[in-house]
Amino acid sequence: MELHAKPLTREAFEPFGDVIEVSDDAEKISINYGLTERFHALTSLDVTDEAGQGIISVFRSSPKACCEINDKKGQLTIDCMERHPLSSQAFYPLSANAYLVVVAPKGEFDVTKLQIFIAQGNQGVNYHKGTWHHYSLALGKTSDFLVVDRQGVGKNCDEVTLENTITIHFNLDNRNY
Structure with a gap:
């Protein structure tokens, strides 16, 4: 099966979570x-099932060995997926590098419903x-x-x-990597 990544947008990602980014339509508070301009409540956390608590970690992710990038076009293969049944999980890049977001809807896993997004280095996901x-x-x-996750x-x-x-095929045109 071959799939193509599309740009990460709030509207396209909404069934799976929230896009975390500074934008003109975000609520802003001067503090x-x-x-300082605070871009307020860009997402909500859901981490308290079974007395869980929110934690913040940093994940350092290396590119997969099978990831090939030539002339800003690339491909990689995946063979697994995961989900967190007790909480949301938020990722925000600290390195300003593009990355891929691969998702499928809640419920029983269905490979035919996979969607792939290419995120810019200033976009996070929850x-x-x-x-x-x-x-x-x-x-x-x-x-x-930066990862906001559940512990408990x-x-x-x-x-x-x-x-x-x-x-997965992707195009890094006009993006950092």
Whole structure:
């Protein structure tokens, strides 16, 4: 199976979670005597099932060995997906590098419903509770991500191995990598 990545937009990603980015339509609050503009409540966390608590971590993700990039066009293969049934999970890039976001709807995993997005280095994502997603897919360079996640009792990661690998094609035109 071969799929093509499309640009990450709020509207296209809405069934799976929230896009975290500074934009003109975000609620803005002037703070710190007018020296800081706060882009307020860009997403909401959902981490308290089974007495869970929110934590912040940094994930350092290396590009997959099978990721090939030539002349800003690339491809890579995936063979697994995961979901977090007890919480949302937010990723925000600290390295300003483009990365891929691979998702499928909540519920029983259905490979035919996979969607792939290419995120710019100034866009984060917050996966809704139960949304199937691939782990961080850094492109071209090792990349750091600020991750807001759940800590607590209960199993909060289900994984599925795909019967067949999936090849993803992407274009980094006008993007950092």
